Amino acid sequence: MAPTKTDVRWLNPREMKAWRSYIIASRRMLEALDSDLAGFELTMADYEVLAQLSDAPGRKLRMSELAEIAMVSKSRLSHRMKVMEAAGWVKREECPEDRRGYFAVMTDKGFKAIEKAAPTHVGSVRNRFLDHLTVKDQEDLAKIFDRVQSQLRGQFIEEDGTSK
Amino acid sequence: MAPTKTDVRWLNPREMKAWRSYIIASRRMLEALDSDLAGFELTMADYEVLAQLSDAPGRKLRMSELAEIAMVSKSRLSHRMKVMEAAGWVKREECPEDRRGYFAVMTDKGFKAIEKAAPTHVGSVRNRFLDHLTVKDQEDLAKIFDRVQSQLRGQFIEEDGTSK
DNA sequence: GCCAACTACTTTAACTTTCAACTAACTCGA
């Protein structure tokens, strides 16, 4: 099937405005959140890893599960764990039920590190994001992005604009 | 001034929901948009650079200006330009008015490349994002993120939670 | 018209992320 040349629907001004406001503000806000965390030697991604770990029972999770819920690749998690292990924030523990597996375990030092960063990060999320939303905005936003996410499975746009 | 220990306002469930829905869906959507572009050997960042360049008069912009409007650092733009220059999509041209300066210039090949990718990318933005928003959602979102962005200048959250 | 301060852009080096390949262990059907 040849690509169709004609039927591209470009964005109208309203669509363009929504898209660009969202994309640009998001990028800048995430940069700001990262720079707010920089004083704690943390990026948002590392923060998320540690936060998830600190919430887990025993502050302990299988590597794969941690990678999944913290939304990083397994390989990235492996590499970051090496760094965080060197910093004394986490360690690895063998898994007796499945000898291929490992647990990521948060150390006391790691817990203290994230406990120290958390108030700043939460303050930062409020300051730079939530404070600018009304309660209704919060509810609308959650609805919108839940919709966006739920449609995000498996579709792939081909060159001719159809999806499979 | 010593950090205050007490007054951390953690996120309530509604705030948490809004924040996490937004962050998680955004990350996944951006991943999807990038993977939709992968077939054209483009990332979103490179697409943005080329798109801005293709809109400029003469398809030509000073490096600094391009870096600014495409939201990449100067150093990153330098590096990417080297790659895109090797691909034959852009070239650099000396600036006669200011001999420190250079123009990034899009080649015909570069223009064809982005012309080819654009319909897919726009389709992808619709499919994965705009299609899930009503007209009112679009307007609300633009308002919210304009507010977020306008408050994003110069504030920095300190450890004690105050801003300066 | 000199020079200190600044600007435009590039480069280098350190670091991070990704991709593909790898090891080791588990599963399950014949």
Added chain:
DNA sequence: TCGAGTTAGTTGAAAGTTAAAGTAGTTGGC
């Protein structure tokens, strides 16, 4: 119980990003 296929996690190399320093050209006050 064998072995094909899968899963858990790591690794190394390549690619990408960033921060700091470097080069070269410009500007403005004296």
